Structure formats: structure tokens, C-alpha cells
Amino acid sequence: GENVEQHPSTLSVQEGDSAVIKCTYSDSASNYFPWYKQELGKRPQLIIDIRSNVGEKKDQRIAVTLNKTAKHFSLHITETQPEDSAVYFCAASNRNQGGKLIFGQGTELSVKP
Amino acid sequence: DTAVSQTPKYLVTQMGNDKSIKCEQNLGHDTMYWYKQDSKKFLKIMFSYNNKELIINETVPNRFSPKSPDKAHLNLHINSLELGDSAVYFCASSQSTYEQYFGPGTRLTVT
Numbered sequence: 001g002e003n004v005e006q007h008p009s010t011l012s013v014q015e016g017d018s019a020v021i022k023c024t025y026s027d028s029a030s031n032y033f034p035w036y037k038q039e040l041g042k043r044p045q046l047i048i049d050i051r052s053n054v055g056e057k058k059d060q061r062i063a064v065t066l067n068k069t070a071k072h073f074s075l076h077i078t079e080t081q082p083e084d085s086a087v088y089f090c091a092a093s094n095r096n097q098g099g100k101l102i103f104g105q106g107t108e109l110s111v112k113p
Numbered sequence: 114d115t116a117v118s119q120t121p122k123y124l125v126t127q128m129g130n131d132k133s134i135k136c137e138q139n140l141g142h143d144t145m146y147w148y149k150q151d152s153k154k155f156l157k158i159m160f161s162y163n164n165k166e167l168i169i170n171e172t173v174p175n176r177f178s179p180k181s182p183d184k185a186h187l188n189l190h191i192n193s194l195e196l197g198d199s200a201v202y203f204c205a206s207s208q209s210t211y212e213q214y215f216g217p218g219t220r221l222t223v224t
Contacts, residue, residue, distance in 0.1 A: 032210075032211065034212065034213070036215075038154075042217075043203065043215040043216060043217050043218055044156065044203070044215045045215070046212055046213070046214065049211075049212060087154060089156060091156075093210070095209075095210045095211070098144075098161050098163070098168040098169045098210065099144060099161065099207060099209075099210025099211070099213070100146070100158040100161060100169050100171075101148075101156075101158060101213060102158075103155070103156040103157070105153075105155060106154050106155070106156075
């Protein structure tokens with residue numbers, strides 16, 4: 001069945017360092033890949049997404065890359081700040097099948113000041 | 114002016130009871146979803162409605178019944194609640210199955 005694997009499960013970095021979270025998906029028909037940030041007790045918030053016809057997308061300190069051949073996509077956060085601390089989820093979706101998001105297991109990012 | 118809202122925010126109830134969670138979105142989106150987040154924070158799709166039509170119905174016990182009275186509302190009714198139903202339930206909405214925006218969640222505790 002459809003599956004998304006996410007690594008690492010926890011990540012601790014010093015303020016100002018970069019953080020990278022990686023995901024692998026199983027369904028080759030997936031064509032939409034969003035990333036969500038969830039702070040403790042809050043809702044998942046969409047922070048960036050990428051569609052299957054694009055290899056890379058950047059928004060200020062956040063970038064996402066997609067390798068369709070390897071069925072692999074990654075989130076890169078540069079110049080991390082303490083407020084980046086949260087759980088990050090990757091997801092994959094086949095928009096032609098109702099758009100259901102298959103989520104990864106989450107990565108708890110801790111940015112130490 | 115909250116985009117996706119849910120009520121109630123917290124729900125504590127006993128096993129065997131029936132409860133409902135309501136969701137409303139004012140974004141003009143055509144698709145709404147229910148997700149369940151378990152104690153390990155894993156998020157899993159339950160249902161999706163597009164223009165009031167059920168389009169996704171994952172492997173969910175039939176004690177869970179969604180209803181969409183119109184495009185802006187999606188409710189979730191749960192019969193005969195069990196301990197394992199304790200979780201946070203999130204409603205989400207999107208336009209044409211792209212960016213999904215989540216509601217604040219309903220924390221359900223079954224005792």
C-alpha cells in the first residue's frame with residue numbers, strides 16, 4: 001500500500017545551523033508533496049509544497065527538493081532559529097485519487113540557542 | 114476570521130457514548146477532510162468530501178459516520194465510543210485537492 005518513510009525521527013541542531021529532513025514515498029503516482037510544521041498542541045501548518053513537475057522550490061530559509069526517479073524528497077531549513085523547533089511532517093498525495101495525504105512519521109526538530 | 118474551525122476543542126466522554134464533532138471552513142474550498150492523529154502523533158486520513166460527495170473512505174470502523182450538509186461544513190459522528198478512539202481529530206479543507214489547511218483539532222478522550 002501507499003507509504004511514506006521519514007527520517008530522522010528527532011533532530012537537534014544549534015541555532016544558525018542547517019537542518020535536513022528526508023522522506024521516501026512508495027506510490028510512483030504521487031504528484032504533490034507538502035510539508036507541515038506542528039507546534040505543541042497546535043494544528044499542522046503548511047509551510048511549503050512541491051509538485052511533481054518541479055525539482056526544487058525555495059521560500060526564504062526553507063527549500064524542498066524532489067527526486068522523482070528515486071521517489072525521494074527533502075526539506076532544508078537554513079539559519080535555524082529557536083522558533084523553528086516543532087514537529088515536521090512530510091506527506092505525499094496523488095491528486096487524481098481525491099488528494100488524500102499520506103503522512104510520514106514526523107521529525108521532532110529542536111533548535112538550541 | 115478563522116479559516117477552518119472545529120467544535121468542540123476538547124471532548125471527554127465515557128465508553129459506549131455517541132458524540133459529534135463539527136467543522137466549518139470559510140475559504141470557499143470544495144474539498145474537506147477528516148484526519149486522526151494518534152498518541153504517537155501519526156496523522157492518518159479518514160474521510161474526504163468533494164462538493165458534499167464522499168470521495169475517500171479509508172479503513173475506518175463504521176461507527177464513524179461523516180456528513181457534509183454543504184460545501185462549507187463537514188461533521189463527524191462517532192457511535193459507541195471505544196478507548197482506542199481517543200485521539201486528536203483534525204478537519205482540513207482544500208481547493209481542488211492541493212494545499213490543505215487544517216482546523217485547530219478536537220482532542221477526544223474516552224474513559
